[in-house]
Amino acid sequence: MHGRTLWVAVTAALLAAALPAAAQNNYPNKSVRFVVPFAPGGGTDIIGRIIAQALGEALGQPVVVDNRGGAGSTLGTEIVAKSPADGYTLLFGNISLAFNATLYQKLSYDAQRDLAPITLAAVQPNIVVINPSLPAKNLREFIDLARANPGKYNYASAGVGSGTHLAAELLKMLTKTNLVHIPYKGTGPALNDLVGGQVNMMVSTFASALPHVKSGRLRALGVTTTKRSPAAPDVATLIEGGVAGFDYSTWYGVFAPRGTPKPIIDKLHATTHKVLAREEIKNRLDGQGVDAIVNSPAEFAAYLKSETDKWGKVVKATGAKGE
16 A cells, blocks of 8 residues: 555544544534423423423533323333434433333333433422312222222323323222223323313322312322422322322433443533522422432433332232233
């Protein structure tokens, strides 16, 4: 090879090697797709939009929410798991990732293998709500009503295998009640029918249900965590209502496809922490009954594993199957 030819070849190779690094240093230089694997109007969508907007402002590029609901969040999650690992497609996932590993027998991805956890972003309690037309003023009265009329009353969920489904199934098990499951494609549509009286009960995220509780369109029966929520201090916990051992909250976090370069992961991690520390963002999340909470990628990966193990046992106990 002639000297000039060799020089050209070496220079080209060095430039090619430098391009990915340059792309990482300039990240992001275009809009970022922020996949929310649920229908618009639900808790994940509401919280995801607050965080996406703040991230876009901090990163200097639009972070565009893309709602890809269906199949208990597996459709949207699959899109991200199979996307290029360049930081331009992110997932705003929730606790359903821990459910789905056991619920679905033939997933085309493994969340722990194919996603790169960036950070936990928020947690929130859930709340049991009923249509006010039901002759039950509190949780005990609702349980008595359901026990006296097996199969007569139903509950809505955001879909088979969603947190709203499994939490309600756990409530059924612990209270020995027979409630009929009516699955919807998202929390928003389910709550709409609950407000309209087409269904009777739901275990909902605070972000979605609280406005309806405050307006009187829904009646709150209990909070799903061990302590009352500052967002609704007058609502007792399910434990206070007589359901011993009930503890459930929804968590949310940011993921990228596995293999995303570490500098991009680090930048997204630092930026997410920065925006979640802003007083304005904290206040907006507080207004939804949500607590901002962050951790490291390694801590988030360990948390996802522990949640997957924990809820895998619940899924098996309830016999729930993904559809």
